[in-house]
Amino acid sequence: MAELSQRSGVSIATIKFYLREGLLPPGTATGRNQADYPDEHLRRLRLIRALIDVGGLTVAAAKNVLQAIDDPAIYGHDLLGVAHHAIAKQSRWDRSSPQWIAARREVAERITQLGWQVHSEAAALDQLADAVAAMRELGQEDLLSLLDVYAPAMEKLAQKEVEAVVARGERAAMVEGVVTGTVLGEAILTALRRLAQEHASAGQQGP
Amino acid sequence: MAELSQRSGVSIATIKFYLREGLLPPGTATGRNQADYPDEHLRRLRLIRALIDVGGLTVAAAKNVLQAIDDPAIYGHDLLGVAHHAIAKQSRWDRSSPQWIAARREVAERITQLGWQVHSEAAALDQLADAVAAMRELGQEDLLSLLDVYAPAMEKLAQKEVEAVVARGERAAMVEGVVTGTVLGEAILTALRRLAQEHASAGQQGP
DNA sequence: AGATACTGGATAGTGCTACTATCCATCGTA
DNA sequence: TACGATGGATAGTAGCACTATCCAGTATCT
Numbered sequence: 001m002a003e004l005s006q007r008s009g010v011s012i013a014t015i016k017f018y019l020r021e022g023l024l025p026p027g028t029a030t031g032r033n034q035a036d037y038p039d040e041h042l043r044r045l046r047l048i049r050a051l052i053d054v055g056g057l058t059v060a061a062a063k064n065v066l067q068a069i070d071d072p073a074i075y076g077h078d079l080l081g082v083a084h085h086a087i088a089k090q091s092r093w094d095r096s097s098p099q100w101i102a103a104r105r106e107v108a109e110r111i112t113q114l115g116w117q118v119h120s121e122a123a124a125l126d127q128l129a130d131a132v133a134a135m136r137e138l139g140q141e142d143l144l145s146l147l148d149v150y151a152p153a154m155e156k157l158a159q160k161e162v163e164a165v166v167a168r169g170e171r172a173a174m175v176e177g178v179v180t181g182t183v184l185g186e187a188i189l190t191a192l193r194r195l196a197q198e199h200a201s202a203g204q205q206g207p
Numbered sequence: 208m209a210e211l212s213q214r215s216g217v218s219i220a221t222i223k224f225y226l227r228e229g230l231l232p233p234g235t236a237t238g239r240n241q242a243d244y245p246d247e248h249l250r251r252l253r254l255i256r257a258l259i260d261v262g263g264l265t266v267a268a269a270k271n272v273l274q275a276i277d278d279p280a281i282y283g284h285d286l287l288g289v290a291h292h293a294i295a296k297q298s299r300w301d302r303s304s305p306q307w308i309a310a311r312r313e314v315a316e317r318i319t320q321l322g323w324q325v326h327s328e329a330a331a332l333d334q335l336a337d338a339v340a341a342m343r344e345l346g347q348e349d350l351l352s353l354l355d356v357y358a359p360a361m362e363k364l365a366q367k368e369v370e371a372v373v374a375r376g377e378r379a380a381m382v383e384g385v386v387t388g389t390v391l392g393e394a395i396l397t398a399l400r401r402l403a404q405e406h407a408s409a410g411q412q413g414p
Numbered sequence: 415a416g417a418t419a420c421t422g423g424a425t426a427g428t429g430c431t432a433c434t435a436t437c438c439a440t441c442g443t444a
Numbered sequence: 445t446a447c448g449a450t451g452g453a454t455a456g457t458a459g460c461a462c463t464a465t466c467c468a469g470t471a472t473c474t
Protein backbone atom coordinates (compact mmCIF):
# COMPACT_ATOMS: atom_id res chain seq x y z
CA MET A 1 0.00 0.00 0.00
CA ALA A 2 2.90 2.29 0.78
CA GLU A 3 4.18 1.65 -2.73
CA LEU A 4 0.80 2.38 -4.26
CA SER A 5 0.70 5.62 -2.33
CA GLN A 6 4.20 6.53 -3.46
CA ARG A 7 3.56 5.81 -7.10
CA SER A 8 0.19 7.55 -7.26
CA GLY A 9 0.95 10.51 -5.05
CA VAL A 10 -2.18 9.80 -3.00
CA SER A 11 -1.76 9.51 0.76
CA ILE A 12 -2.23 6.17 2.46
CA ALA A 13 -5.06 7.58 4.53
CA THR A 14 -6.88 8.63 1.38
CA ILE A 15 -6.33 5.24 -0.25
CA LYS A 16 -7.85 3.62 2.81
CA PHE A 17 -10.76 6.02 2.51
CA TYR A 18 -11.34 5.06 -1.13
CA LEU A 19 -11.18 1.38 -0.18
CA ARG A 20 -13.79 1.98 2.50
CA GLU A 21 -16.01 3.87 0.09
CA GLY A 22 -15.72 1.12 -2.49
CA LEU A 23 -14.05 3.26 -5.16
CA LEU A 24 -10.99 1.06 -5.10
CA PRO A 25 -11.32 -2.71 -4.91
CA PRO A 26 -9.39 -4.38 -2.07
CA GLY A 27 -6.00 -5.79 -2.94
CA THR A 28 -5.43 -9.52 -3.04
CA ALA A 29 -4.64 -10.48 0.54
CA THR A 30 -1.43 -12.38 1.07
CA GLY A 31 -1.85 -12.64 4.83
CA ARG A 32 -3.95 -11.30 7.64
CA ASN A 33 -2.48 -7.86 7.30
CA GLN A 34 -0.73 -7.89 3.98
CA ALA A 35 -2.06 -7.31 0.50
CA ASP A 36 -0.82 -6.88 -3.04
CA TYR A 37 -1.90 -3.96 -5.18
CA PRO A 38 -1.06 -4.70 -8.79
CA ASP A 39 -0.76 -2.12 -11.57
CA GLU A 40 -4.47 -2.20 -12.15
CA HIS A 41 -4.94 -0.54 -8.79
CA LEU A 42 -2.58 2.25 -9.73
CA ARG A 43 -4.50 2.72 -12.94
CA ARG A 44 -7.80 2.82 -11.11
CA LEU A 45 -6.47 5.25 -8.56
CA ARG A 46 -5.34 7.60 -11.28
CA LEU A 47 -8.77 7.40 -12.88
CA ILE A 48 -10.39 8.25 -9.56
CA ARG A 49 -8.17 11.28 -9.10
CA ALA A 50 -8.83 12.44 -12.65
CA LEU A 51 -12.59 12.15 -12.23
CA ILE A 52 -12.53 14.03 -8.95
CA ASP A 53 -9.82 16.62 -9.55
CA VAL A 54 -10.08 17.36 -13.24
CA GLY A 55 -13.67 16.36 -13.87
CA GLY A 56 -14.90 17.90 -10.65
CA LEU A 57 -16.98 14.88 -9.67
CA THR A 58 -17.90 14.19 -6.08
CA VAL A 59 -16.68 10.97 -4.51
CA ALA A 60 -20.20 9.58 -4.69
CA ALA A 61 -20.53 10.44 -8.39
CA ALA A 62 -17.14 8.92 -9.13
CA LYS A 63 -18.26 5.77 -7.37
CA ASN A 64 -21.33 5.51 -9.59
CA VAL A 65 -19.23 5.93 -12.71
CA LEU A 66 -16.76 3.29 -11.56
CA GLN A 67 -19.52 0.85 -10.76
CA ALA A 68 -20.82 1.27 -14.29
CA ILE A 69 -17.35 0.60 -15.63
CA ASP A 70 -17.13 -2.58 -13.60
CA ASP A 71 -20.53 -3.86 -14.58
CA PRO A 72 -19.93 -6.02 -17.66
CA ALA A 73 -23.64 -5.91 -18.49
CA ILE A 74 -23.43 -2.22 -19.32
CA TYR A 75 -22.35 -1.54 -22.90
CA GLY A 76 -21.60 1.46 -25.06
CA HIS A 77 -24.78 3.46 -25.36
CA ASP A 78 -26.08 2.50 -21.92
CA LEU A 79 -22.76 3.29 -20.35
CA LEU A 80 -22.95 6.77 -21.78
CA GLY A 81 -26.34 7.17 -20.15
CA VAL A 82 -25.00 5.95 -16.82
CA ALA A 83 -22.02 8.28 -17.06
CA HIS A 84 -24.25 11.23 -17.88
CA HIS A 85 -26.58 10.32 -15.06
CA ALA A 86 -23.72 9.97 -12.61
CA ILE A 87 -22.15 13.31 -13.40
CA ALA A 88 -25.45 15.21 -13.45
CA LYS A 89 -25.68 17.37 -10.39
CA GLN A 90 -29.23 18.00 -9.33
CA SER A 91 -30.19 21.64 -9.39
CA ARG A 92 -32.32 23.47 -6.92
CA TRP A 93 -34.73 24.84 -9.48
CA ASP A 94 -38.36 24.55 -8.66
CA ARG A 95 -39.30 22.22 -11.46
CA SER A 96 -42.97 22.90 -11.07
CA SER A 97 -42.65 26.62 -11.67
CA PRO A 98 -44.25 27.81 -14.91
CA GLN A 99 -40.98 29.38 -16.10
CA TRP A 100 -39.12 26.13 -15.76
CA ILE A 101 -41.83 24.05 -17.37
CA ALA A 102 -41.93 26.46 -20.30
CA ALA A 103 -38.16 26.27 -20.68
CA ARG A 104 -38.24 22.51 -20.45
CA ARG A 105 -40.90 22.28 -23.13
CA GLU A 106 -38.99 24.68 -25.33
CA VAL A 107 -35.73 22.76 -25.17
CA ALA A 108 -37.48 19.47 -25.83
CA GLU A 109 -39.01 21.04 -28.91
CA ARG A 110 -35.73 22.44 -30.15
CA ILE A 111 -34.02 19.11 -29.73
CA THR A 112 -36.78 17.41 -31.66
CA GLN A 113 -36.44 19.97 -34.44
CA LEU A 114 -32.77 19.20 -34.63
CA GLY A 115 -33.69 15.59 -35.24
CA TRP A 116 -31.72 14.42 -32.26
CA GLN A 117 -32.78 11.09 -30.88
CA VAL A 118 -32.52 11.38 -27.14
CA HIS A 119 -34.33 9.73 -24.30
CA SER A 120 -37.13 12.10 -23.34
CA GLU A 121 -36.10 11.94 -19.70
CA ALA A 122 -32.41 12.52 -20.25
CA ALA A 123 -30.93 14.45 -17.34
CA ALA A 124 -29.20 16.76 -19.79
CA LEU A 125 -32.58 18.02 -20.98
CA ASP A 126 -33.37 19.13 -17.47
CA GLN A 127 -30.00 20.77 -17.09
CA LEU A 128 -30.47 22.58 -20.37
CA ALA A 129 -33.87 23.75 -19.17
CA ASP A 130 -32.28 24.97 -15.94
CA ALA A 131 -29.81 27.10 -17.82
CA VAL A 132 -32.32 28.40 -20.34
CA ALA A 133 -34.79 29.32 -17.61
CA ALA A 134 -32.03 31.10 -15.72
CA MET A 135 -31.04 33.07 -18.83
CA ARG A 136 -34.65 34.11 -19.33
CA GLU A 137 -35.07 35.15 -15.75
CA LEU A 138 -31.98 37.31 -15.96
CA GLY A 139 -33.27 39.08 -19.03
CA GLN A 140 -30.60 37.64 -21.30
CA GLU A 141 -32.95 36.14 -23.82
CA ASP A 142 -31.02 37.45 -26.78
CA LEU A 143 -28.08 35.22 -25.88
CA LEU A 144 -30.32 32.21 -26.33
CA SER A 145 -30.14 32.75 -30.09
CA LEU A 146 -26.65 31.31 -29.72
CA LEU A 147 -28.28 27.93 -29.24
CA ASP A 148 -28.54 27.79 -33.02
CA VAL A 149 -24.77 28.10 -33.18
CA TYR A 150 -24.05 25.75 -30.31
CA ALA A 151 -26.22 22.86 -31.40
CA PRO A 152 -24.74 22.04 -34.81
CA ALA A 153 -21.25 22.52 -33.43
CA MET A 154 -21.91 20.04 -30.66
CA GLU A 155 -23.53 17.63 -33.06
CA LYS A 156 -20.47 17.48 -35.25
CA LEU A 157 -18.18 17.22 -32.28
CA ALA A 158 -20.13 14.47 -30.59
CA GLN A 159 -20.12 12.48 -33.79
CA LYS A 160 -16.34 12.56 -33.91
CA GLU A 161 -16.10 11.64 -30.26
CA VAL A 162 -18.36 8.64 -30.59
CA GLU A 163 -16.47 7.55 -33.68
CA ALA A 164 -13.18 7.77 -31.86
CA VAL A 165 -14.44 5.66 -28.99
CA VAL A 166 -16.26 3.09 -31.08
CA ALA A 167 -13.16 2.65 -33.25
CA ARG A 168 -11.49 1.01 -30.29
CA GLY A 169 -13.48 -2.15 -30.66
CA GLU A 170 -13.10 -3.93 -27.37
CA ARG A 171 -15.32 -3.20 -24.44
CA ALA A 172 -12.76 -2.33 -21.76
CA ALA A 173 -11.12 0.29 -23.96
CA MET A 174 -14.44 1.70 -25.09
CA VAL A 175 -15.71 1.97 -21.57
CA GLU A 176 -12.69 3.91 -20.42
CA GLY A 177 -12.97 6.07 -23.51
CA VAL A 178 -16.56 6.94 -22.76
CA VAL A 179 -15.79 7.91 -19.20
CA THR A 180 -12.64 9.89 -19.83
CA GLY A 181 -14.06 11.38 -22.99
CA THR A 182 -17.19 12.51 -21.23
CA VAL A 183 -15.65 13.86 -18.05
CA LEU A 184 -12.19 15.01 -19.08
CA GLY A 185 -13.44 16.01 -22.50
CA GLU A 186 -15.76 18.43 -20.79
CA ALA A 187 -12.86 20.00 -18.96
CA ILE A 188 -10.87 20.29 -22.18
CA LEU A 189 -13.78 21.79 -24.00
CA THR A 190 -14.54 24.47 -21.44
CA ALA A 191 -10.88 25.40 -21.18
CA LEU A 192 -10.67 25.72 -24.95
CA ARG A 193 -13.84 27.76 -25.00
CA ARG A 194 -12.41 30.21 -22.53
CA LEU A 195 -9.22 30.54 -24.53
CA ALA A 196 -11.20 31.05 -27.73
CA GLN A 197 -13.29 33.69 -26.01
CA GLU A 198 -10.19 35.50 -24.91
CA HIS A 199 -8.84 35.38 -28.43
CA ALA A 200 -12.09 36.59 -29.93
CA SER A 201 -12.41 39.31 -27.34
CA ALA A 202 -8.86 40.50 -27.98
CA GLY A 203 -9.59 40.60 -31.69
CA GLN A 204 -12.64 42.75 -31.10
CA GLN A 205 -11.24 45.17 -28.60
CA GLY A 206 -7.48 45.14 -28.96
CA PRO A 207 -5.03 44.05 -26.25
CA MET B 208 -36.71 41.81 3.15
CA ALA B 209 -39.61 39.41 3.54
CA GLU B 210 -40.91 40.61 0.21
CA LEU B 211 -37.52 40.13 -1.42
CA SER B 212 -37.42 36.62 -0.02
CA GLN B 213 -40.91 35.90 -1.27
CA ARG B 214 -40.26 37.18 -4.77
CA SER B 215 -36.91 35.47 -5.19
CA GLY B 216 -37.68 32.23 -3.45
CA VAL B 217 -34.56 32.62 -1.32
CA SER B 218 -34.99 32.31 2.44
CA ILE B 219 -34.52 35.36 4.65
CA ALA B 220 -31.68 33.66 6.48
CA THR B 221 -29.86 33.11 3.21
CA ILE B 222 -30.41 36.70 2.12
CA LYS B 223 -28.90 37.84 5.38
CA PHE B 224 -26.00 35.51 4.73
CA TYR B 225 -25.39 37.01 1.29
CA LEU B 226 -25.56 40.51 2.79
CA ARG B 227 -22.95 39.52 5.35
CA GLU B 228 -20.73 38.01 2.69
CA GLY B 229 -21.01 41.11 0.56
CA LEU B 230 -22.67 39.41 -2.41
CA LEU B 231 -25.73 41.57 -2.03
CA PRO B 232 -25.40 45.28 -1.26
CA PRO B 233 -27.33 46.50 1.81
CA GLY B 234 -30.74 48.02 1.18
CA THR B 235 -31.34 51.72 1.70
CA ALA B 236 -32.15 52.10 5.38
CA THR B 237 -35.41 53.86 6.19
CA GLY B 238 -35.05 53.52 9.93
CA ARG B 239 -32.93 51.87 12.56
CA ASN B 240 -34.25 48.46 11.62
CA GLN B 241 -36.02 48.96 8.36
CA ALA B 242 -34.69 48.96 4.84
CA ASP B 243 -35.91 49.09 1.26
CA TYR B 244 -34.81 46.55 -1.32
CA PRO B 245 -35.65 47.83 -4.78
CA ASP B 246 -35.96 45.72 -7.93
CA GLU B 247 -32.24 45.87 -8.48
CA HIS B 248 -31.77 43.71 -5.43
CA LEU B 249 -34.13 41.12 -6.78
CA ARG B 250 -32.21 41.14 -10.03
CA ARG B 251 -28.93 40.75 -8.24
CA LEU B 252 -30.24 37.96 -6.10
CA ARG B 253 -31.38 36.06 -9.15
CA LEU B 254 -27.95 36.50 -10.69
CA ILE B 255 -26.33 35.17 -7.53
CA ARG B 256 -28.55 32.09 -7.54
CA ALA B 257 -27.91 31.49 -11.22
CA LEU B 258 -24.14 31.71 -10.76
CA ILE B 259 -24.21 29.35 -7.80
CA ASP B 260 -26.92 26.88 -8.80
CA VAL B 261 -26.65 26.71 -12.56
CA GLY B 262 -23.06 27.79 -13.03
CA GLY B 263 -21.84 25.77 -10.08
CA LEU B 264 -19.76 28.61 -8.64
CA THR B 265 -18.85 28.75 -4.98
CA VAL B 266 -20.07 31.69 -2.95
CA ALA B 267 -16.54 33.08 -2.91
CA ALA B 268 -16.20 32.81 -6.70
CA ALA B 269 -19.59 34.42 -7.20
CA LYS B 270 -18.46 37.26 -4.98
CA ASN B 271 -15.39 37.86 -7.13
CA VAL B 272 -17.49 37.93 -10.28
CA LEU B 273 -19.95 40.36 -8.75
CA GLN B 274 -17.18 42.63 -7.59
CA ALA B 275 -15.89 42.76 -11.13
CA ILE B 276 -19.35 43.64 -12.35
CA ASP B 277 -19.58 46.47 -9.85
CA ASP B 278 -16.17 47.89 -10.62
CA PRO B 279 -16.75 50.49 -13.34
CA ALA B 280 -13.04 50.51 -14.17
CA ILE B 281 -13.27 46.99 -15.58
CA TYR B 282 -14.34 46.85 -19.21
CA GLY B 283 -15.10 44.23 -21.81
CA HIS B 284 -11.92 42.29 -22.40
CA ASP B 285 -10.62 42.73 -18.87
CA LEU B 286 -13.95 41.70 -17.43
CA LEU B 287 -13.75 38.48 -19.37
CA GLY B 288 -10.37 37.85 -17.82
CA VAL B 289 -11.69 38.55 -14.35
CA ALA B 290 -14.69 36.29 -14.93
CA HIS B 291 -12.46 33.49 -16.17
CA HIS B 292 -10.13 33.97 -13.25
CA ALA B 293 -12.99 33.98 -10.76
CA ILE B 294 -14.56 30.77 -12.04
CA ALA B 295 -11.28 28.89 -12.38
CA LYS B 296 -11.06 26.30 -9.65
CA GLN B 297 -7.50 25.50 -8.72
CA SER B 298 -6.57 21.91 -9.32
CA ARG B 299 -4.44 19.70 -7.16
CA TRP B 300 -2.03 18.77 -9.89
CA ASP B 301 1.60 18.91 -9.02
CA ARG B 302 2.56 21.65 -11.43
CA SER B 303 6.24 20.92 -11.15
CA SER B 304 5.91 17.32 -12.31
CA PRO B 305 7.52 16.63 -15.69
CA GLN B 306 4.26 15.29 -17.13
CA TRP B 307 2.39 18.44 -16.30
CA ILE B 308 5.11 20.73 -17.57
CA ALA B 309 5.21 18.79 -20.83
CA ALA B 310 1.44 19.03 -21.18
CA ARG B 311 1.52 22.72 -20.38
CA ARG B 312 4.18 23.36 -23.00
CA GLU B 313 2.28 21.31 -25.53
CA VAL B 314 -0.98 23.18 -25.10
CA ALA B 315 0.77 26.54 -25.25
CA GLU B 316 2.30 25.46 -28.54
CA ARG B 317 -0.96 24.25 -29.97
CA ILE B 318 -2.70 27.49 -29.07
CA THR B 319 0.07 29.46 -30.70
CA GLN B 320 -0.25 27.35 -33.84
CA LEU B 321 -3.93 28.13 -33.92
CA GLY B 322 -3.00 31.79 -33.99
CA TRP B 323 -4.98 32.50 -30.86
CA GLN B 324 -3.92 35.59 -28.99
CA VAL B 325 -4.20 34.74 -25.34
CA HIS B 326 -2.40 35.93 -22.27
CA SER B 327 0.40 33.47 -21.68
CA GLU B 328 -0.64 33.06 -18.06
CA ALA B 329 -4.33 32.56 -18.70
CA ALA B 330 -5.80 30.23 -16.11
CA ALA B 331 -7.53 28.31 -18.88
CA LEU B 332 -4.14 27.24 -20.25
CA ASP B 333 -3.35 25.61 -16.93
CA GLN B 334 -6.74 23.93 -16.82
CA LEU B 335 -6.25 22.64 -20.32
CA ALA B 336 -2.86 21.30 -19.32
CA ASP B 337 -4.46 19.61 -16.30
CA ALA B 338 -6.92 17.78 -18.49
CA VAL B 339 -4.39 16.88 -21.18
CA ALA B 340 -1.91 15.56 -18.62
CA ALA B 341 -4.68 13.50 -17.03
CA MET B 342 -5.66 12.03 -20.41
CA ARG B 343 -2.06 11.08 -21.05
CA GLU B 344 -1.64 9.53 -17.66
CA LEU B 345 -4.73 7.41 -18.21
CA GLY B 346 -3.43 6.14 -21.52
CA GLN B 347 -6.10 7.90 -23.55
CA GLU B 348 -3.74 9.77 -25.80
CA ASP B 349 -5.68 8.91 -28.93
CA LEU B 350 -8.61 10.97 -27.71
CA LEU B 351 -6.37 14.02 -27.70
CA SER B 352 -6.55 14.07 -31.48
CA LEU B 353 -10.04 15.42 -30.92
CA LEU B 354 -8.41 18.69 -29.93
CA ASP B 355 -8.14 19.41 -33.63
CA VAL B 356 -11.91 19.12 -33.87
CA TYR B 357 -12.64 21.01 -30.67
CA ALA B 358 -10.46 24.03 -31.32
CA PRO B 359 -11.93 25.35 -34.56
CA ALA B 360 -15.44 24.66 -33.27
CA MET B 361 -14.78 26.70 -30.15
CA GLU B 362 -13.16 29.45 -32.16
CA LYS B 363 -16.22 29.95 -34.30
CA LEU B 364 -18.51 29.73 -31.34
CA ALA B 365 -16.57 32.20 -29.24
CA GLN B 366 -16.58 34.67 -32.09
CA LYS B 367 -20.36 34.59 -32.25
CA GLU B 368 -20.59 34.94 -28.50
CA VAL B 369 -18.32 37.96 -28.36
CA GLU B 370 -20.22 39.50 -31.25
CA ALA B 371 -23.51 39.01 -29.47
CA VAL B 372 -22.25 40.67 -26.33
CA VAL B 373 -20.43 43.53 -28.02
CA ALA B 374 -23.54 44.27 -30.07
CA ARG B 375 -25.21 45.46 -26.93
CA GLY B 376 -23.20 48.63 -26.81
CA GLU B 377 -23.59 49.93 -23.28
CA ARG B 378 -21.38 48.74 -20.49
CA ALA B 379 -23.94 47.49 -17.98
CA ALA B 380 -25.59 45.21 -20.53
CA MET B 381 -22.25 44.00 -21.87
CA VAL B 382 -20.99 43.20 -18.43
CA GLU B 383 -24.02 41.10 -17.60
CA GLY B 384 -23.74 39.45 -20.97
CA VAL B 385 -20.15 38.47 -20.36
CA VAL B 386 -20.92 36.95 -16.99
CA THR B 387 -24.07 35.11 -17.92
CA GLY B 388 -22.65 34.11 -21.28
CA THR B 389 -19.53 32.72 -19.69
CA VAL B 390 -21.08 30.91 -16.76
CA LEU B 391 -24.54 29.93 -17.96
CA GLY B 392 -23.26 29.46 -21.49
CA GLU B 393 -20.95 26.80 -20.17
CA ALA B 394 -23.87 24.97 -18.59
CA ILE B 395 -25.84 25.19 -21.82
CA LEU B 396 -22.93 23.96 -23.85
CA THR B 397 -22.18 20.94 -21.72
CA ALA B 398 -25.85 19.97 -21.61
CA LEU B 399 -26.04 20.23 -25.39
CA ARG B 400 -22.88 18.21 -25.74
CA ARG B 401 -24.31 15.42 -23.67
CA LEU B 402 -27.49 15.39 -25.70
CA ALA B 403 -25.50 15.38 -28.92
CA GLN B 404 -23.42 12.50 -27.62
CA GLU B 405 -26.53 10.55 -26.81
CA HIS B 406 -27.86 11.20 -30.28
CA ALA B 407 -24.61 10.22 -31.95
CA SER B 408 -24.30 7.15 -29.78
CA ALA B 409 -27.85 6.08 -30.59
CA GLY B 410 -27.11 6.51 -34.27
CA GLN B 411 -24.06 4.29 -34.00
CA GLN B 412 -25.48 1.54 -31.89
CA GLY B 413 -29.25 1.61 -32.27
CA PRO B 414 -31.70 2.33 -29.45
C1' DA C 415 -52.11 53.22 24.28
C1' DG C 416 -51.08 48.48 24.49
C1' DA C 417 -50.53 43.82 22.58
C1' DT C 418 -48.56 41.49 18.94
C1' DA C 419 -45.87 40.56 14.97
C1' DC C 420 -42.12 41.63 12.34
C1' DT C 421 -37.44 43.96 11.17
C1' DG C 422 -32.39 44.01 10.49
C1' DG C 423 -28.12 42.81 12.68
C1' DA C 424 -25.04 39.80 15.49
C1' DT C 425 -23.62 35.30 17.03
C1' DA C 426 -23.58 30.62 17.21
C1' DG C 427 -24.83 26.12 15.44
C1' DT C 428 -25.87 22.49 11.73
C1' DG C 429 -25.24 19.08 8.03
C1' DC C 430 -22.55 17.57 4.54
C1' DT C 431 -18.25 16.30 2.16
C1' DA C 432 -13.66 14.79 1.74
C1' DC C 433 -10.48 13.65 3.88
C1' DT C 434 -6.97 12.83 8.23
C1' DA C 435 -5.38 10.89 12.69
C1' DT C 436 -5.14 7.48 16.06
C1' DC C 437 -5.38 2.96 17.82
C1' DC C 438 -4.40 -1.87 17.57
C1' DA C 439 -3.62 -6.69 16.71
C1' DT C 440 -0.91 -8.83 13.55
C1' DC C 441 3.02 -9.63 10.34
C1' DG C 442 7.59 -9.65 7.82
C1' DT C 443 12.27 -8.77 8.34
C1' DA C 444 16.87 -8.18 10.72
C1' DT D 445 13.10 -11.81 19.37
C1' DA D 446 13.01 -6.95 18.81
C1' DC D 447 11.04 -3.60 15.63
C1' DG D 448 8.83 -0.88 12.42
C1' DA D 449 5.28 -1.48 9.01
C1' DT D 450 0.59 -3.18 7.58
C1' DG D 451 -4.38 -3.29 7.06
C1' DG D 452 -8.67 -2.49 9.30
C1' DA D 453 -11.73 0.05 12.48
C1' DT D 454 -13.12 4.23 14.71
C1' DA D 455 -13.12 8.85 15.60
C1' DG D 456 -11.84 13.54 14.50
C1' DT D 457 -11.11 17.69 11.43
C1' DA D 458 -11.56 21.62 8.05
C1' DG D 459 -14.20 24.00 4.87
C1' DC D 460 -18.39 25.30 2.88
C1' DA D 461 -23.15 26.88 2.59
C1' DC D 462 -26.29 27.76 4.91
C1' DT D 463 -29.75 27.90 9.28
C1' DA D 464 -31.40 29.00 13.96
C1' DT D 465 -31.62 31.86 17.85
C1' DC D 466 -31.41 36.03 20.24
C1' DC D 467 -32.09 40.88 20.57
C1' DA D 468 -33.48 45.73 20.69
C1' DG D 469 -36.13 48.44 17.94
C1' DT D 470 -40.22 49.48 14.74
C1' DA D 471 -44.87 48.83 12.46
C1' DT D 472 -49.49 47.63 12.80
C1' DC D 473 -53.77 46.22 14.54
C1' DT D 474 -57.36 47.10 18.02
